[in-house]
Amino acid sequence: MGGQTQRASQNGPCPVSATEQIPLTNLGTPVNTGGLPAARIKVPVVIAEPTLQIVVESTIPLATPATEIKRVKKHVFLSQVKLVPVQFARIAGTDFFTATRAKVFVAGHIRKNIEYATGACAGPLMDQIADVPFSGFTDISTGATPGGILTPPIIGISETAEANFLNEKTQLGARLDKVFFENLVKYNEQPYGELIAANMFELDFSPTTANPEGTFTTLTEKIVLDLTFKVLQVQQIQITGVAQIVPILTAITPPPSP
Secondary structure: OHHHHHHHHHHOOOOOOOOOOOOOOOOOOOEEOOOOOEEEEEEEEEEEOOEEEEEEEEEEEEEEEEOEEEEEEEEEEEEEEEEEEEEEEEOOOOOOEEEEEEEEEEEEEEEEEEEEEOOOOOOOEEEEEEEEEEEEEEEEEOOOOOOOOOOOOEEOOOEEEEEEEEOOOOOOOEEEEEEEEEEEOOOOOOOEEEEEEEEEEEEEEOOOOOOOOOOEEEEEEEEEEEEEEEEEEEEEEEEEOOOOOEEOOOOOOOOOOO
16 A cells, blocks of 8 residues: 555656745836937948749659649749949939949749659658749839839949150150059949748649549649849938937946036
8 A cells, every 4th residue: 555655646746846926126227318419320221122023934854753733832042133223323422323223133943842642552742842943134213113213222433544644855755654543443332132022823734634543744833923022232321310328327437527
């Protein structure tokens, strides 16, 4: 009997100690809102946020004959988002320009994970991965056009100048061994892309109609991809009406004299 009582106590729940927490008072932290009347920050700025419709048709050979398509999972990977300006407007009072029209080149692939059943009575579910490439370009410009330029990118164009001299002895020809050069190189922030969303509509079918118990080895896919992405450029922005926030904490450092 004693042994049975000991086993019963071992099978029960283990005792756990607990401590009730005491509520604490939140006193808040005073802050000093003094500082600069304006601040300059350097942050990514959205140049454009287009949604492109990309239509792709592909034919994928299957490694194993299939009888039925079960599921197709898809993801989009971008390998290129490049902005090429084609029209410019000078920024008043500077030798920099904004791009008022540009071409955006896009390239990438759709990664497809295809699951399908084989013709065996109790065969395994097969899995195959395929990358479907796509590429193209679109035109963006300033104005009210959808997907157009929201904030123009800033472009600095490099310049090269050359000065030649007269032959000081004859005053009748050029001094070919003496030239003055001036090179101004402006290094620009490179616009770049950021993937936002991909909405895919897809029709998958065998190019040759198969019987219910028959098999097929090729899959044809017609895909309509609505691709949403951002084009950004790091720019310097001035924010007005802001101040530096500094907490006021009691410490051993003596306060400043009035």
